[in-house]
Amino acid sequence: MLNHPNADQNPTPPAGSPVLVSGASFAGLATAYWLNRLGYRVTVVELAPELRRGGTPVDIEGETITILERMGMFEAVRAKTLPPRAFECKDAQDHTLGGFGVETGPDAAPPTRFEIHRDDLLDILFAGIDGSVELRFGRSIKRLEDSPDSVMVTLDDGSQHAFALVFGCDGNRSNTRKLVFGDEKNFTYFMGGYVYLKVVPETGLLPPNVSQVYSVPGLTTMLNGYDDRTDIAFAFRTASEIDYDYRDRAQQRAMIHDRFDGLGWKVPAALNLMGTDEDFYFDWITQIRMPTWSKGRIALVGDAAYCVSPVAGMGGSMAIIGAGRLAEALGRHGDDHAAAFQEYHDKLHAFVDDVQKRAANEGMAMIFPASEAEISERDRKLRDGGLEI
Template identity: 40%
Template structure:
C-alpha cells in the first residue's frame, strides 16, 4: 500500500486525503498551523466540483451551510449608492444559481470530518525532500525524517513543496496587480443577507453577511505592483492595508479599526501560478500550489476539489506514479487554463449576466468519468 505525504490541510489537501484513502492509499497530512485554520472568505463550489462533493456524500450538508444573499449594493468612496441588484452579487454571480457559496472553514470542516483515522502532523512543515528511485525521504522542521512513496503539495499559492521540488516561487507566479485582505466581525451593522461593495476605481472592498446574519466577512483590497512583505507577519500586513485603503467614508474607517484586532485576518496578493509541469519524479502539486487561478476567477476552490479527485483516482488505477501524474495533468490542464482566464473578466465593465455566462461555460469543462488511455 502506497504511503503519500500531503503538505497542506486546506481544501485541496483535505479532499486529497479523503480520495487517496478511497483509492486504497495511505495519506499522511503535514500542516504548518497548530490546528485546522479558521477564517477565510466565502468560496464557491460549482459545476464539476459539485459532482465531487456529491460523490463524497457531502452535497446536502454543504447546501445546508450555504451562504444566502438577497442582493448587493455598490457605493462610491463617500458612501453614496451607485447601484443595487437583487438578482446577482459580485461574490457569487446569479442569486438563482445552483452553485454553493460556503465559508472556506465550513467546507474544510465537512471534508475533514470524513478523514477520521488519517494521520495529521500539525505544527510542522517539510524542510527537505530527497527523491530516490523507490521512495522519497522527507525531513521535517520538527518531526524525525520519514520515507514515503510519494509527496503531494497542496500548500497553496506560496507552496513550500513547490519551492523545494521545483525552485523559487518567482519562476512561476504572475501577479495580477491587486492585494486582498479578509477578516470576520460580528454583524454590528445589522445587515440582512446582503453585500455592500465600495470602490474608488483602484482600491476598495466589501462587507457581506454570513452564518444567517450572525457575522460579517469584511474585505479590503488595493491595487499595487508586487510588494515585499513577510507572509507570516500578520501585524505588518494589517499596517500595509491600513496605509493603502484610505480616502473612504461610510463604515470603512470602522472596518480598519476592527481589522486591527481581528484574530482571523488573512492577506495575500491576487496572483496566478503558471507551470509547464505539475510533477517531478515522485512529487506532484495540486490546487493553488500547481495552478492558482486567483480569487478573481471564483474557481480556485472548484479546481482544488476536482484536482484532488482526479489525482487520487489516477494514482489508484495504476502502480506507476509517472503514468498517474501524466494522466492527471492531461485531464486537468485544459480545465485549469479555461478557468484561469476568468480572473481577467473586468466585472466593473462586463455585464453580470455575461460574466455568469462565461463562468457557466467552463465550470463543467472536464469529464470526471473519462477513461484516459
C-alpha cells in the first residue's frame, strides 16, 4: 500500500530544490505531480509542442486505483470510465470461435477494472499539475553532467540549468536513458513483432463495447468498438527486427498492406480505414529490461525504465505505479536520493519482471498467435473460460 508522502514523514524536506522531468505523458505527469506535492520545484520538458494525444484506452486496476485515489484523481477517472467490453475471436467468415461477454444486472460483481480513453487520463493527470509546475513544450535535454551536488542540464535551446534531481519519463526510446546509460539496444528486448494502431470515428464494423480479433498464423487484426470510435490494430510477427525509417509513415503503411492485403474477415475494410494520414501509432513490440533504473541523481520512470509492451495492456498503469512508488521512496528518504532510488527499484522490480514475463509468454500467444496450434489453443481456452485478458 502506498504511503502518503508528506512533510512529517520526510526526514529532510527538499524545501524547493529544483528538479527536472523529461516527458509529459503518464509517467512524466504523475512524477511531476508527486514531486510538486513533496515540495520540489518542478520543471517539465516535453519534446512535442503540446501533450501527445491519441492511442487506445488504458486499463486501471489494482494498485493504480489506490494511487489515483491518493492523488485525488480516481473520481475523475471513474466519471470517464468506458462501459465494459465483450471479447470475441473470429474466423474468416465472422463466426465466433471463443470469447466472453459482459456481466450485467443486479447480481453482477462490482467492477475492479476500469478502462478510460488515453486522452481523458492525460487530461486528468495534466489538471493535477497545471499552474503548479513549469512546463516547457518543444524542449528536450541535450546534455547531462551528473556531479555529487547537482546535475548540470543543457537543453536543446543551449540554456544550462542546475537541478538537484532529473527524472527520465520520456518513453520506450527514452532520450534521458540514452544520455545516461548509452545505446538503447543494450536494454531493448525485441518480442518478435510490430504493431499498428489507429483510432477512427465509429465505423459500423462492429457493435459498440465489443472487441473482435481475427488471427492467422503470425498476423492479427483487432477491432475495438466504442459508442463514438473504433480502434484498428494490425500486428505481425517477424523473427528479427526490420530495418525501416521510423519517420517514413508511408513505408509503415506499406508494411501493413504487404502482409494483410488478401486476408478475409473485416480486414479489407479495416485496411481501407488506414487512409493516408500520419495519425497512427506504429512501433516494434519491445520491452525495456534494465538491471537498475538510476545513476547518480538521475532516475527513469515508466516505459523509459521498464516498458512492458502494448501486449501487457499495462503501460499506463505501470507508469502511474512507478511514479507513485518513487514518490513513496523519496518521501521516506528525504534528501538521500540514492537510498530512495534503490528502494524504488528493490520494491518494484519483481512486479515488473512478472508483468514482462507474462506479456512475453502468455500475452504474445494470446494476442499474436504464431501458429494454427496457438490459435486453436487460445480459442479453446476462451471457450472454456480458462483465459483472462
